[in-house]
Every structure is written in C-alpha cells, then in structure tokens.
Amino acid sequence: MKKNDISRRRFLKSTGALGSASLFRIGVPLLAAITQSACTARDEEAAFKTLGAEEAADFAAIAGRIIPTTDTPGATEAGVIWFWDNALGGYFDWLLDDVRELREQMIASLNQPFAELSAAEQDAALKTLENDHRFEYWRQLTIFGFFGMAKHGGNKDHISWDLIGFDGHHGAWTPPFGYYDAQAEQADGE
Amino acid sequence: MANNVTFDQRKPVDFAIIGSGAAGGIIARELSTAGFDVVVFEQGPYRKAEDFTHDEYDVIIRDQLLGGGPRLSGQTFRHDEDEVATSPMIQPIRYAQTVGGSSAHFSANFWRFRESDFIERSMLGPISGTNFADWPMTYEEMEPYYTRVDWEVGVSGAPGPFDSFRSRPFPMPPLPVKSSGVLMEKAANKLGLHAQNQPHAILSQPFNGRNACIHCGHCMMFGCEVGAKSSSLAAMIPLAEATGRCEIRDRSAVFRIETDANGRASEVLYYDKEGNEQAQMAKAVIVSANGAETSRLLLLSASERHPDGLANSSGFVGRNLMFNAHAAVDGVFEHPLNEYKSVQVSRVIHDFYETDESRGFYGGGGIDARPLWSMTPIFHALEGMPHDVPRWGAAWKDEIAHNFTRQMSFAVGTTSLAMDRNNITLDPNNTDQWGRPAIRATYRDHDDDLAIAKFLEDRSMELMDAAGARKFWGHGINLSNGGEHLLGTARMGDDPDASVVDRHHRSHDVPNLFVCDGSSFVTSGRGQPTMTIMALAFRAAEHIAAAAKANEI
Numbered sequence: 001m002k003k004n005d006i007s008r009r010r011f012l013k014s015t016g017a018l019g020s021a022s023l024f025r026i027g028v029p030l031l032a033a034i035t036q037s038a039c040t041a042r043d044e045e046a047a048f049k050t051l052g053a054e055e056a057a058d059f060a061a062i063a064g065r066i067i068p069t070t071d072t073p074g075a076t077e078a079g080v081i082w083f084w085d086n087a088l089g090g091y092f093d094w095l096l097d098d099v100r101e102l103r104e105q106m107i108a109s110l111n112q113p114f115a116e117l118s119a120a121e122q123d124a125a126l127k128t129l130e131n132d133h134r135f136e137y138w139r140q141l142t143i144f145g146f147f148g149m150a151k152h153g154g155n156k157d158h159i160s161w162d163l164i165g166f167d168g169h170h171g172a173w174t175p176p177f178g179y180y181d182a183q184a185e186q187a188d189g190e
Numbered sequence: 191m192a193n194n195v196t197f198d199q200r201k202p203v204d205f206a207i208i209g210s211g212a213a214g215g216i217i218a219r220e221l222s223t224a225g226f227d228v229v230v231f232e233q234g235p236y237r238k239a240e241d242f243t244h245d246e247y248d249v250i251i252r253d254q255l256l257g258g259g260p261r262l263s264g265q266t267f268r269h270d271e272d273e274v275a276t277s278p279m280i281q282p283i284r285y286a287q288t289v290g291g292s293s294a295h296f297s298a299n300f301w302r303f304r305e306s307d308f309i310e311r312s313m314l315g316p317i318s319g320t321n322f323a324d325w326p327m328t329y330e331e332m333e334p335y336y337t338r339v340d341w342e343v344g345v346s347g348a349p350g351p352f353d354s355f356r357s358r359p360f361p362m363p364p365l366p367v368k369s370s371g372v373l374m375e376k377a378a379n380k381l382g383l384h385a386q387n388q389p390h391a392i393l394s395q396p397f398n399g400r401n402a403c404i405h406c407g408h409c410m411m412f413g414c415e416v417g418a419k420s421s422s423l424a425a426m427i428p429l430a431e432a433t434g435r436c437e438i439r440d441r442s443a444v445f446r447i448e449t450d451a452n453g454r455a456s457e458v459l460y461y462d463k464e465g466n467e468q469a470q471m472a473k474a475v476i477v478s479a480n481g482a483e484t485s486r487l488l489l490l491s492a493s494e495r496h497p498d499g500l501a502n503s504s505g506f507v508g509r510n511l512m513f514n515a516h517a518a519v520d521g522v523f524e525h526p527l528n529e530y531k532s533v534q535v536s537r538v539i540h541d542f543y544e545t546d547e548s549r550g551f552y553g554g555g556g557i558d559a560r561p562l563w564s565m566t567p568i569f570h571a572l573e574g575m576p577h578d579v580p581r582w583g584a585a586w587k588d589e590i591a592h593n594f595t596r597q598m599s600f601a602v603g604t605t606s607l608a609m610d611r612n613n614i615t616l617d618p619n620n621t622d623q624w625g626r627p628a629i630r631a632t633y634r635d636h637d638d639d640l641a642i643a644k645f646l647e648d649r650s651m652e653l654m655d656a657a658g659a660r661k662f663w664g665h666g667i668n669l670s671n672g673g674e675h676l677l678g679t680a681r682m683g684d685d686p687d688a689s690v691v692d693r694h695h696r697s698h699d700v701p702n703l704f705v706c707d708g709s710s711f712v713t714s715g716r717g718q719p720t721m722t723i724m725a726l727a728f729r730a731a732e733h734i735a736a737a738a739k740a741n742e743i
Contacts, residue, residue, distance in 0.1 A: 065582070065583065066582040066583070067582075067587050068583060068584050068587065070584050070587070070588075072587075072591065074587065091252050091259075094261065123583065126582075130581070130582070139581065139582055140572070142582075143568055143571045143572055144247055144251055144568060146571075147246075147567035147568045147570075147571055148245075148246060148247035148251075148567075148568060149245050149246070149247060151245075152247050160567060161567060163591050164567060164570070164590060164591050164594035164595070165526065165528075165591075165594055165595040166530055166566075166567050166594060166595075168244060168567070169244075171244075171404065171406050171415075172404035172405060172406055173404070173405040173406065173407070173531040173532060174405065175366040175367075175405070175532070177366075177368050177369060177405070177527075177528050177529075177531040177532055178368065178369030178525070178526050178527040178528040178529070178531075178595075179369060179525035179526050179527065180369035180372040180373055180523070180525065180527060181366075181367055181368055181369045181371070181372050183372070184367070184372045
C-alpha cells in the first residue's frame with residue numbers, strides 16, 4: 001500500500017478523535033457539528049492525492065491553528081486540508097518540498113506527533129516558525145482554502161463567507177449597499 | 191462567437207494589430223469600419239462575458255486572466271541594474287492575457303487627463319536625472335477623442351469642480367454612491383475638500399445594446415460577466431467583427447516582427463495555440479501589446495539593420511517605465527459598509543491633482559474611496575489586516591470576521607517620473623511558456639514619486655479621521671515592486687533621438703510600423719491611464735487610416 005493510499009474515511013477517523021480531544025481541552029461546545037461536518041466534508045472514500053496520512057494530519061492541525069475553531073468555525077470545519085491536497089498537487093506543486101521540509105524540521109524536536117499536541121503546545125511550536133518564509137506558505141494555503149470557493153476543496157458550505165458576512169454567490173445588488181449610503185439616501189428623502 | 195473571417199497568412203493583410211486591449215481593440219474597430227482588413231493577435235484566449243467568474247482563487251491567486259502567473263511568464267524584477275533580477279511569487283508586471291486585454295479586468299476608474307498633464311515640463315521646468323518632457327499635443331487636440339471614448343465606448347459620470355473642459359456631457363449618469371463615498375463626502379466637507387463623482391468605463395444604464403451594471407462587486411481584476419464594463423471586448427471588438435474585415439486570432443503569441451530588404455515591417459511571426467511557429471504577412475503593423483510586451487517585442491525584433499531592436503535607434507524602447515506610485519489608508523467603521531458590493535470607487539478627491547511647488551517636489555494625484563482589500567475574502571485576509579494584529583490565530587480570525595463588511599480604503603494614485611533607470615529589458619536567463627525571453631523590469635521610484643505618495647497618504651489619514659473611522663492605519667510608502675500601469679516605454683515625440691514614435695504613433699525608424707498603447711505616454715498622469723490610452727487609440731487610428739488611404743504608409 002502506497003503512503004497516499006489511505007482512505008479519507010480512515011483519515012477522518014484518526015483526526016476526528018484527536019480533534020475532539022483538543023476541542024474539549026479548549027472547551028468549545030461545537031463537537032457534534034464539527035465531527036458531522038468533517039465526516040461529510042468530501043468524498044470520504046477517496047485517498048489524498050498528494051499528501052500522506054501522517055503529514056496530512058499534521059497539516060490539518062497546522063491549518064486548524066492558523067484559523068482556529070473558536071465559538072465560530074475554523075479551518076478544520078471548512079475542510080481546508082483538502083484544499084492543501086489539491087493545491088500542492090496542482091498549481092502550487094512547486095511549494096510542496098518547502099511545505100514538507102518545514103514540517104519535518106518542526107516535528108524533529110517534538111516527542112509526539114504535532115496533531116496530538118494540545119492547542120497551546122501547537123501554537124508554541126508554530127510561534128517559533130512564524131518568521132520562516134515557508135510558514136507564510138502554510139498561512140497562505142490556509143487562507144486560500146478557507147476563503148476560496150468550495151470547489152477548490154475547502155470552505156465547506158461557505159462557512160468562511162458566512163463568518164465574515166460575504167454573500168459571494170449573490171450575483172447582483174441594488175443600492176443601498178451599506179449602512180452609510182442607506183442613511184444618506186434616507187436623509188436625502190426627508 | 192466564431193470568427194466570421196479568416197485571412198490568408200501568405201497574403202499581406204492591410205494591418206496586423208498586436209494586442210486586443212484598450213488600444214488594439216479600438217484601432218481594430220476603427221480600421222475595419224474604415225474598410226481595411228485587419229488581423230488582431232491576442233496571446234490569451236477568447237473569453238466572453240459568460241466565461242468570466244467570481245472565483246477569487248482562480249482569478250486573483252492563480253492569475254487565470256494574467257496567463258497563469260510568474261511560473262509561466264518567467265518575469266523577473268529588480269530595483270537596480272547591478273542586481274540579478276529574480277522571479278517573485280506574485281507576478282511583477284500584471285496585465286490580462288485575454289481578448290480585451292487589461293481593459294477586460296481593470297477596475298474601470300476612468301479619468302481624463304487635464305490640460306496641465308500635456309504641458310507640465312513647460313509649466314514646471316526640467317527635473318534633473320529624468321526625461322521629463324511635454325507631450326507632442328495638447329488637451330485641446332485630445333478632447334474630441336476623449337469625447338469619442340465617452341460616447342462610443344460608454345462612460346458614466348458627472349462633472350467635477352476641477353475637470354478639464356468637455357465638449358459634450360457624459361452620456362449617462364454616474365453609478366450610485368457607496369458607503370465609502372458617503373464617508374468620503376462627509377470627511378471632505380469637514381476638511382474643505384471636494385469629493386466628486388468617480389467617472390467609470392462601466393454602464394450605469396443600458397447603452398448601445400449593452401447591459402447596465404448589476405453591482406456584483408467583481409470589477410477589479412475580474413472580467414465583467416454582463417458586459418457592462420466598457421472593455422474593448424464588450425464595446426469595440428463586436429463592432430470590428432461585424433464588419434467582416436476583422437479577424438481576432440486568439441492564443442497567438444507574437445515573438446517577432448520581420449522586416450524586408452527595404453527595412454519595412456513585412457511579417458508577424460507567432461506561436462499558435464499548439465505552440466507551432468506561424469507567420470502572417472502584413473502591409474503594416476500596429477503594436478498595441480502594452481508597455482511591457484510592446485517593449486519586449488520590439489527588442490526581440492532586432493536585426494542587422496536594427497541591431498538594438500526594431501524602432502529603437504533612439505534607445506528609448508523599454509526606457510521611461512512608469513507604474514504610477516500608490517498608497518492606501520484603511521479604516522474600520524462602526525456599521526457595515528458592505529464594500530464588496532458594486533464598483534470599486536464612487537467618490538474621488540482631486541484637490542491635490544496639480545503639482546504644488548511649495549511642497550518641494552514634483553507630482554500630484556487623486557484620493558478615492560473604495561473597498562480595495564475588502565472587496566473579496568482572500569484578498570481581505572491576505573492584505574487587509576491592521577499591522578498591530580497577529581498574522582494568524584484567533585485574534586486575527588476575529589479581526590477578519592469583524593472588519594470585512596466594515597472596512598474601506600482611501601486609495602491614492604499618483605505620478606511617476608520618466609527615467610532611464612526604470613525600464614523593460616529581456617531577461618538573460620528566464621523564458622516564458624512559449625520560449626520567448628522573459629520580461630525583466632528594473633524599477634526604483636523617483637524620490638518625488640515617493641514624496642507625493644507620502645503626502646497623499648498623510649491627507650488620507652486626515653480624511654479617515656474626519657470620516658469617523660473607529661480605527662485606521664496607513665500601509666506605508668514602499669518602493670514599487672511591480673505594476674499594472676505600464677507606461678512610457680515607447681514614448682511619442684517629435685525628436686527621433688528622444689522618442690520612439692511620432693505625434694501620430696508612427697515609428698521614426700520604420701514607416702509602416704505604429705505603436706499605440708500605454709507605452710506611448712510621455713508623462714504618467716495621476717494613476718488612471720486607460721481613458722487616455724483609449725483616446726490615443728481613436729486618434730492614432732484616424733491618422734493611420736488617413737495615411738493608408740492617401741498611400742502614405
């Protein structure tokens with residue numbers, strides 16, 4: 001079995017358990033919804049195209065700290081790791097080596113898998129790397145996956161757009177567009 | 191739309207036009223309606239309104255309309271000529287490769303130049319270390335062509351207090367004011383400034399059989415899905431094709447203009463969509479490929495007779511590159527502005543347009559109110575955050591979530607001075623996806639360019655305060671590391687030793703070679719060049735058609 005030949009279902013099972021553990025630790029009462037969204041995020045039977053299961057678990061955890069789950073959803077619920085998998089096997093394939101190397105550098109000094117650390121421990125590990133240009137690749141991949149269209153792999157159910165108030169699929173608008181032009185329009189009418 | 195005509199490659203066509211953008215599309219329409227056969231070469235594909243999407247990852251991150259990004263273009267950048275230019279993650283020279291060129295993806299802010307723009311050198315005197323010069327014509331001569339753009343391409347707007355004279359009113363009213371525009375008006379009134387309607391190459395009402403704007407909010411960097419943006423794609427090319435005399439040859443990347451034994455342009459060599467070399471014979475060639483591509487093509491067309499590049503006996507091909515300097519101040523307000531809706535800009539301040547010698551430096555510019563970073567989610571998260579917020583984690587996420595609908599920018603567009611040191615050359619190491627030597631840009635802003643940008647950033651901070659922003663911050667003045675405005679690199683002028691084309695866009699060196707696009711500019715204006723590119727194109731086409739009819743090409 002090749003490294004990449006792990007089904008998404010298996011992957012989800014493994015990270016789902018870890019995810020719930022860390023979520024309990026930070027006390028966020030969203031577990032059921034999150035587990036549900038992750039399990040239906042993508043085609044569970046398909047293998048990752050680009051990433052191996054272990055590194056994917058770490059990258060998912062990294063993305064999950066860059067855009068963490070708080071009282072609102074984060075990279076985990078958006079399924080950002082599937083965007084990473086697509087992008088690093090496609091347009092951003094030239095980043096793959098750098099993206100992997102930085103993880104290897106990071107985990108070399110850890111006693112346990114990154115994905116199994118507490119959120120605080122994960123943040124502390126990431127903090128030491130944040131000025132590395134390869135960290136910026138991690139950050140940008142997470143942004144693209146979280147805020148980009150769902151068809152690229154992340155932003156499941158447009159949860160990031162709901163989070164920020166962007167109605168991206170609404171094709172046309174009419175004035176007033178915002179609070180201040182509505183107010184001005186009203187003042188003009190009086 | 192299928193091409194309705196295909197011309198024989200071995201039979202000289204009247205005009206080969208290289209580039210289908212703001213200039214090329216207009217020249218194609220003008221010459222084909224005047225009865226000439228034209229082939230327009232466009233290296234990108236023939237996308238139509240219905241092919242454009244709101245997919246930010248595809249369009250902004252993967253550079254879909256730009257031809258696929260720096261790894262395919264091979265473009266390089268450096269600040270100074272003693273550096274080895276490198277290929278950055280973000281494409282340094284940004285223009286659209288699609289039928290319509292950059293007029294398909296621009297924000298469509300659409301200012302005329304003023305009287306002063308054409309005669310600044312006479313007004314202000316020389317500036318040492320620069321190639322600061324007057325244009326070979328005045329605003330009075332340009333005005334009828336600006337008016338043709340208004341009425342034939344389609345411009346929405348209303349006159350402002352500092353505008354140059356216009357011979358006809360705008361053909362349609364301005365687009366509706368946004369929250370950013372209302373806040374700019376409030377701030378301008380407090381400070382004694384004037385916030386005027388922003389003119390747009392976007393239709394505020396149906397016009398010439400085209401749709402009005404639906405305020406979808408995807409203008410800047412995106413193509414217009416309803417054809418309301420007055421690109422050459424929407425406004426001009428359909429008219430050119432309807433003549434039956436215009437062939438749009440898309441996915442055709444020109445790599446050389448061949449000259450004959452008499453030194454005249456005779457043939458255009460290009461790679462077709464399969465990457466195979468092709469040639470088109472032509473009686474005359476018009477290069478409208480933008481300030482970077484035009485320079486590269488002329489340099490690539492060097493021959494024994496033209497050792498430094500075609501039309502380059504002056505050495506001015508590629509020189510005097512001007513990007514327009516920029517600055518931006520962001521502010522976050524109490525209530526939602528929803529700047530992601532509708533066009534970028536609805537109000538602009540032109541009080542600082544003219545050079546004021548009491549400031550101690552050359553230059554002026556405009557300040558407009560717009561979403562800028564708050565236009566789309568990825569862009570907002572990547573670039574829009576205040577500098578005192580961490581770059582990742584919960585606080586950063588909360589800031590993004592809170593600010594997206596409440597944030598706006600005052601964006602500054604200013605002057606650039608023409609200098610030898612800022613230029614387009616052929617990269618000695620990199621090639622593009624077709625194998626052509628890559629475009630290399632060398633650019634270090636003039637101190638005056640940075641000074642006026644800083645001056646206007648300071649004014650923008652005052653405006654943001656007066657507008658009542660809860661929090662605001664400047665993005666700082668940095669050296670340009672690339673640009674979208676590609677101006678000055680084949681300037682027009684009467685002196686063959688200090689310009690590439692004459693006052694009618696004909697090459698001083700090659701009588702049947704014309705160049706008309708942003709490269710023709712002598713000075714940079716104030717940061718919105720496309721209206722002037724289009725006006726130049728109408729004017730150039732009129733002279734080219736007259737010369738062709740008189741057998742004087």
